Amino acid sequence: MTAYIEFKDVHKAFSGKPVLRGMSLAIGKGEVMFIIGTSGVGKSVTIKHLIGLLRIDAGEIWFDGERVDQIPERNLAPLRQRVGMVFQSSTLFDSMTLAENVALPLRKHHNMRHHAALDEARRRLAQVYMEDYADRYPAELSDGMRKRAAIARTLAGGPARRNPAGDLQTWPDVVLFDEPTTGLDPISARRVDRLIRELATTLGVTAVVVSHDPPSIFSIADRVAFLYQGVVHVVATPAELRASTDLIVQQFINGQSSGPMETPGF
Amino acid sequence: MTSDEDQPQHSLEHLQAQTLAPPPSPQDMTPIAIAGLGARTLEGLGAGAIRIAEEVGGMVVLAGQVMRALVPPRIDRRELFKNLYKMGNRSVPIVALTAFFAGGLMMLQAGPFVIKFGATALAGWGAGYAVLREIGPILIALMFSGRVGANNTAELATMTVTEQLDGLRALAIDPIRFLVVPRVLAMITMLFALTVIGDFVALAGASVVARAMLGIDWSTMYHSFADNLAPYDFLHGIYKSLAFGFAIAMSSCYFGVTVRGGAVGVGRAVNAAVVAAAVSIMLLDFFLTYTTG
Amino acid sequence: MKRFIVSGIETLGAAVVDAVHAVVELWLVYVSTIAGIVRGLSRRRGGRGRPKGEILRQLYYIGNKSFIFIIVTLGFIGMVMTYQACLQLSRVTGDYSQVGQQFLRLIVSDFGPTLTGMMLATRVGAGIAAEIGSMKVTEQIDALRMSGVLPIDYLIVPRFIASIIMTLVLATIGAVVMYAAGGLTANYSWGVNPNLFFDLDLARGRHFALFAVKSIAYGAAIPVVAGFCGLRARGSSEGVGWATTAAVIGSSFAVIVLDFLISAAALFVTGGDL
Numbered sequence: 083m084t085a086y087i088e089f090k091d092v093h094k095a096f097s098g099k100p101v102l103r104g105m106s107l108a109i110g111k112g113e114v115m116f117i118i119g120t121s122g123v124g125k126s127v128t129i130k131h132l133i134g135l136l137r138i139d140a141g142e143i144w145f146d147g148e149r150v151d152q153i154p155e156r157n158l159a160p161l162r163q164r165v166g167m168v169f170q171s172s173t174l175f176d177s178m179t180l181a182e183n184v185a186l187p188l189r190k191h192h193n194m195r196h197h198a199a200l201d202e203a204r205r206r207l208a209q210v211y212m213e214d215y216a217d218r219y220p221a222e223l224s225d226g227m228r229k230r231a232a233i234a235r236t237l238a239g240g241p242a243r244r245n246p247a248g249d250l251q252t253w254p255d256v257v258l259f260d261e262p263t264t265g266l267d268p269i270s271a272r273r274v275d276r277l278i279r280e281l282a283t284t285l286g287v288t289a290v291v292v293s294h295d296p297p298s299i300f301s302i303a304d305r306v307a308f309l310y311q312g313v314v315h316v317v318a319t320p321a322e323l324r325a326s327t328d329l330i331v332q333q334f335i336n337g338q339s340s341g342p343m344e345t346p347g348f
Numbered sequence: 349m350t351s352d353e354d355q356p357q358h359s360l361e362h363l364q365a366q367t368l369a370p371p372p373s374p375q376d377m378t379p380i381a382i383a384g385l386g387a388r389t390l391e392g393l394g395a396g397a398i399r400i401a402e403e404v405g406g407m408v409v410l411a412g413q414v415m416r417a418l419v420p421p422r423i424d425r426r427e428l429f430k431n432l433y434k435m436g437n438r439s440v441p442i443v444a445l446t447a448f449f450a451g452g453l454m455m456l457q458a459g460p461f462v463i464k465f466g467a468t469a470l471a472g473w474g475a476g477y478a479v480l481r482e483i484g485p486i487l488i489a490l491m492f493s494g495r496v497g498a499n500n501t502a503e504l505a506t507m508t509v510t511e512q513l514d515g516l517r518a519l520a521i522d523p524i525r526f527l528v529v530p531r532v533l534a535m536i537t538m539l540f541a542l543t544v545i546g547d548f549v550a551l552a553g554a555s556v557v558a559r560a561m562l563g564i565d566w567s568t569m570y571h572s573f574a575d576n577l578a579p580y581d582f583l584h585g586i587y588k589s590l591a592f593g594f595a596i597a598m599s600s601c602y603f604g605v606t607v608r609g610g611a612v613g614v615g616r617a618v619n620a621a622v623v624a625a626a627v628s629i630m631l632l633d634f635f636l637t638y639t640t641g
Numbered sequence: 642m643k644r645f646i647v648s649g650i651e652t653l654g655a656a657v658v659d660a661v662h663a664v665v666e667l668w669l670v671y672v673s674t675i676a677g678i679v680r681g682l683s684r685r686r687g688g689r690g691r692p693k694g695e696i697l698r699q700l701y702y703i704g705n706k707s708f709i710f711i712i713v714t715l716g717f718i719g720m721v722m723t724y725q726a727c728l729q730l731s732r733v734t735g736d737y738s739q740v741g742q743q744f745l746r747l748i749v750s751d752f753g754p755t756l757t758g759m760m761l762a763t764r765v766g767a768g769i770a771a772e773i774g775s776m777k778v779t780e781q782i783d784a785l786r787m788s789g790v791l792p793i794d795y796l797i798v799p800r801f802i803a804s805i806i807m808t809l810v811l812a813t814i815g816a817v818v819m820y821a822a823g824g825l826t827a828n829y830s831w832g833v834n835p836n837l838f839f840d841l842d843l844a845r846g847r848h849f850a851l852f853a854v855k856s857i858a859y860g861a862a863i864p865v866v867a868g869f870c871g872l873r874a875r876g877s878s879e880g881v882g883w884a885t886t887a888a889v890i891g892s893s894f895a896v897i898v899l900d901f902l903i904s905a906a907a908l909f910v911t912g913g914d915l
Contacts, residue, residue, distance in 0.1 A: 169514065
């Protein structure tokens, strides 16, 4: 399988403190890859590098046959349309309603007029079961709702594709999720999981999910990369992971506070 | 640009971890320590100078990016109008009040002088000249900086800290073009308009004080203004306001977008922005006065 | 049209009510501050609440951070003002003999303290509001209350005293710098003889009295307004931002209004005498 996304020996340090120390990972097209590990190990940092929000110190990052870590900021627009990201804090714009939030990329990238974009935004919010809240502001909503709206907005930012009926569809080729279920109640969390799975199955979106939520990992992941001490300690399917004899993996999966894994600060 | 850690920057624990560095306590003020303090102050001055150079450099870079985004001018019109409305709405009352008092103040200063020499006809000249050329534009700019500039920094800083700016980048939308440029344009336009309005309000304030405290009647004041003040006096102040507006906008946006560190960082960013704007206003005033008298 | 007017009046009315509330609360903060000072004085050593040497710390904070700032800004303004005044005189009378003396009068009785006050309102007002505001949103203020300390005593009183002292000091330095810068400008650009400029003949005690009164008033107002805004901060980063903004505006405006009131009062008292 040729890698669709590939991290080759990536190094990154913050203020002298090394976080990624030779991280390598290959992700196939259309798969749902989970990146897991304890807090602070560098999971979010990894995916942020893919779209140039951070710059690596050494190594290479490849996407769809092209090297992407050296592209200057002003030329990153095409990449960022093909690779979308849903942030942990949803990062919806507080000064706009949900509909306006989702309409924003539609207006900017697909030249839709304001009202047409709003209508289209409402349709997309309906797809994530949020159409009743289209005119509310993010501050008024719960975390789970914001997360779903953020997903709708990220999807709206993708390149345009025409389906057989000729309607405008947009979705990115890749969507990065930064801890999509952290802080959500179990039901909302499972809903988000299901959304991610649907994206991959029906639209062929490659999903890279940063998470430390075992129910998510074991229900929707195709493969899991376990990040530990700055490198990818293990890459396996969920079943293989569960059956792993590696003590560190076992400690993480079973959520044990004591074990061979060093957790900083404890 | 983005947070250095995985934790969301605005969590309470993170906020509490940010403490402002305390200055040396008085117990340490022995003579040797004071000498050491002197040396450290010099060092601090040097470091301060470097920091100021960095900040000025950063603002110049930002200004360059803003200029580039204006050629060709593809500005988000909704954002522009939204900001124009917000900034104007917010600042007209306070600027009008300030201008009124400033005009009155100048009259209080000029008045006795004029009365002592009996030249009531020159009262307008005395107060008006200072107001139109200096006091008006500067005070209005300072108030604008405090009201709109600081608010703007707080908004941009909060957006940066809550990763909304990164969210824009991830959607392949340039935050400079989308957020910063409309605000810069709105601020320059607004300050210009406010200075024009403010100048008139200040003259009105001067007239009110002249009437109330010095017994000079309206028509005398009016003629005093009309006879002694040249259009250039008015224009001189107005086009200074363009420069001030630019300085305030740059300072405000720069410190908003480069903020670090949660709630404390936002407060510091606002502080820095307002101070930088004040200094820039004074410096610009100096250069503009000398070069364009 | 009528609805527009009615809603306009409503908004205005609401604004007035808000303003009155704010002024009342502000006055209460001021009174509490004075009460806190009295409390501190009446308990000789280690009055509960105020840590020892806090005033000195605040003096350092305020003075150190603002020193260069004041010198630079007031110096430039002094040059500009003199330049403008000479410019206008050159068009009207060409007689520069009075410039120095009038400049001195203006600096001492008005611009020295007021410009210093405006600059400090920016620098110090924002700083105080940001500090206290951050403490408020991270619940440190509540923590203070829980341990039996009055926030006013602990936070505002030391800053109040330090600010008054520092404003006086800085205003003096600023005025001197302004005066010197003005003389330099007059000499360099308009050929005014320094001896003619730096003539203290017309300086009067009442000018210096105004200087002192204004400096003290501004020094008192800034921390009260800024502390008040800081204590009212709500939310998180946004709240601190708003508090800082409000503090800068409130303090600046307070300086202007106080200047106006004191100048007007002086005019009444001295009956228009220079």
